[in-house]
Amino acid sequence: MHSLRTVRLRIGAVLGVVVALLTAGTLTAVTAQAAAGCGVTYTVTAQWSGGFTANVNVTNTGDPINGWRLAWTFPSGQQVTQAWNTTVTSSGAQVTAANTSWNTAIATNATVSFGFNGSWTSANTAPASFTLNGFTCTGGGTGPSPSPSPSPSPSPSPSPSPSPSPRPGDAMATVAAMRPGWNLGNTLDAIPDETAWGNPLTTQAMLRHVRSQGYKSIRIPITWSNHHGPAPAYTIDAAWLNRVRQIVDWSLAEGLYVLINLHHDSWQWINTYPADSTTVTNRYIALWRQIAGTFRDSSPKLLFESINEPQFTGTSGDDQNYQVLNTLNTEFVRLVRQTGGANATRVLVLPTLYTNGDQGRLDALRSTFDSLRDPNLAATVHFYGWWPFSVNIAGGTRYDSNVEQDLIGTFDRVRDTFVSRGIPVIIGEWALLNWDHTRPGIIERGEFLKFLEAVGYHARVRNLTTMVWDAGQFLNRATLQWRDQGVFDMMKASWTTRSGTASTDQVYVPHSGTIPGQTLTLNLNGTTFQGLRQGTTNLVQGTDYTVSGTSLTLTSAALTRLAGNRAYGVNATIEARFSQGVPWQISIISSDPPSQAAATGTTSSFVIPTQFRGDQLATMEAKYADGSPAGPANWTPYKQFWDHFQPDYSANTITLKPDFFAEVNDGRVTLTFHFWSGRQLTYSITKSGTTVTGATT
Template sequence: MRHPPRLSVLFTGAALVMASGAFAVTGTASGAAAAPLCTVEYSVAGQWAGGFQGAVTVTNNGSALNGWSLGFAFPAGQGVTQGWGAKWSQTGAAVTAGNESWNADLGTGAKVTAGFIASWSGANTAPTIFTLDGTPCATGPGPDPTPTTPPSPTVPTPTPTGPADPPGPVTGAPELTVTGNRLTDQRGATRRLLGVNRSGGEFMCVQGHGIFDGPVDDASVRAIADWKANTVRIPLNEECWLGLDNIRPEYRGSNYVDAVKGLVGRVLARGMTPVVELHWTYGQYTGNSSGCADVHASCQKPMPDARYSPAFWTSVANAFKSDRRIVFDLFNEPYPDRATPTTGQAWTCWRDGGTCPGIGYEVAGMQDLVDSVRATGARNLVLVPGIAYSNDLSQWLTQSPTDPTGNLAAAWHVYNFNTCSSEACWDSSLAPVAARVPLVAGEIGENTCGHAFIDRVMAWFDARALSYLGWTWNTWNCSSGPALITSYDGTPTGFGTGLRDHLRAQN
């Protein structure tokens, strides 16, 4: 988000994950020639006494479908108690997973994944017979699960309150891991990031006014927690973190780093997840939609720079890699699409960096930044934004960087004035991404001083168990930019009232 002027965001199945991973059953239709062919991959992310979490991925190898229904039977009395990615029902042993409105289209070669929580007792044998729209798929042998403890041996196994109890979440900020299209904690419990942004660290230091805008003491952090937020996103400035000499000494280098570490520690102490994010960067850009002509990190640039941004993430990852409760958000709002002649070139620039058309400095691509983080040994969750100020994820799945840890989530921003600001756009462009990877709306907001628009955003995200963070926990005039509060004691604006009341209802 740009700032107002100042002083000058599965189905995991019924068997335990085996060392060899998921098994597949490949079907050849036994009926009419026009019947669809399918491939089914069945896997389990976690199992505990009386319950388990699993996933099924279906590939349509036949004709394109508009609406689909997956059927299978549990062989040992297992029972689905909740699910996502499909409309679930069960009668006796027979389980049906039907499409949602946003994943009804299943083209030839397309995949869809759905997840569930289920109960088991005695044995948890995997199903071996699957059908797609009633057409059987030939089945191969699947592994029988062997009960084990939850993923982290240092965390006690939760005691279920009934035969279908999912794992209980850990207390406080979790260590987040990508499991299919969900974020899970050390116990395998599904988690959502719901909270606010705390702006200031990106602009105060480079403008020579301080490090943060307003107090960041424990009282102010407690006020955020009192809204029942569980996440605080903290925008940063790479020149201030790296201590470059264009920044005043008292606001750069170790002074800045220590201040950020202090805020991160206070957020953690209040049981919330800190998201540290690269917001303003080096590199001169004066083209379409330029925020400033300055070569220094004094505004939002279209892409991170190769000169300092990888060094920033190397330093940040080294600072926080010992604590996996801290999330890394690679870059605020890329907009190479405003500089390059074509959208295809924009996505290539976004991923690979280098010399990008229309951008006069050498760019660091998202792959460069992921590589910088992982080279330190950090396994923290990493958020990767799209293009068009993070409002376009249309090629995120095909262009996303590779990650040896598999711990990447998609980041998206939306305001009432963005291009993709309607449910129709979200259904067509966001839902396919959310069906494959965790999706975090790192910034949501509106410039109306009200909350009618974010109410719609939150309703859409709630229906899919996705994450969102309001912009911003600062006492600005909400008519000049989305501001949640009028005081750092948590007194909300009209806009903030909508987010506060919703967070309290969710948590």
């Protein structure tokens, strides 16, 4: 992401279910001069409602094999839905997994690995036995000893020379093991240095804390532009490279998978490729050759990502953009593989154009994968949700069907284009663009919680690995505390289960007078409603609330008691509890209708006096006298929260920003302020040059 915008998980329901099956059976020699033997480790690495991911390691303890078929029967009727590093055929519960073109041979005492996603209904019992090429696996072999001639398996010490055809690892299993992931945003990618964008220096204690919170991987965005010398060598500053290596090594030492990249280089100089392809290519190759050389022998838990959010200027359109990106991604894979060592099979991550999830972008990257035919690659896209909701413009204040369908559509396209074909996917960044602790109120908290819950679920069931973008808006790195514990709790719960929510997390009651009962709609998300609680006290069904289907009604008596003295603002918080996941908090808020007063000012500073009286602003409309939208984004009357208008509850004001007036014509504009209680206020402003006057209507 362009982290100048200050803010910016699939995680399977990892159960840690590991079943090692070394079952006894009858061992028979293939011929008088050959012996067979094998051991199988079958591991369920993730499981969720109706689905699971499994990894299978097959060790050949007999004579060398050239061509293999592993067969088993699912005792609970499970089905394989997709597989990687193998070709699977099924007949009912009977399954056969065969070698691919690149893993035909298994030397004596060598192991081949593959994985698959499967479905289950009543149970997910592990297979009881396996046969390899017709022989039951026992974990050991008998018969003639293996030939003392050199083993055809790769040497355990990687050759420094490049491998012309990288030995396949298990990219799908690697990426699955990375979920959930976290971004060290606005740090090594900051310009010009690590602390320039407000974050403290990274410490190993901070990385340890991230790991302790349940994260399995860390993406370390790195901008290299300001930290290397001139052409032709483009030598990376030794101090900068050592600092990068230190943070990478700390992360690996904490047990985290690590992903590093070229980050803001994408728009600083890589984007000029069409006009100066030679210079960009030389610089790109020089940097990646040095980075790859530095980490040549690092753990395979370190991954490389070619470019962050690639984009190009001066092209003729997407077709040329796709060609340029294909060239750079292909060059990246070629040069990293040439450096040898662990880089010969290291998982390399390739982005779509703009790291966008539209189908055209996905298809173009899929073509690159098809041409490279490298089993150790992963794809990456970013996801910041439906844009109007992500920034609060065009009335996008709620997690509604637009937001959900955008999420589902994106994740379905990514799954169908890559994951279903055995190519793992990393959602390398995700969040909402304008969720930020420094700009509160842009995104309503409960609506954000619904988004978090949905992203976790929809990514998890599609086998997508997510890495949340955290530029400091989630984790306070100075104190190592979550800025909003409830937000993190919802995010973490989504890694393994679903949580129930409701149509709102706010119930507004009048500051005085009779308080009527109010009804909310429960979003059960596969859970069952268990009841309401305030602190440690359970509310009484039938007296304090009633439930009919998904309708939850809080009674007048309960709301009157909870509102207490009815001071403006939040009077009480209750929790709706469900059969799983985190409780849904509901705030009981006392308020009166807001009011405003006349004002004068200029286009550079215009402030509307506003008595909020316990209410909170959701959005603002602006229209000319003829009803057409006024101000920026003139395709919608609803303006962008904070960029165009900003409430200040402590000062009792709403400020109209210069960016709003920059695109407002002289004359009268009617503003409509929408509040979360459902109330509205209309206000009229008149602009004449740089002078602005305002009055209530």
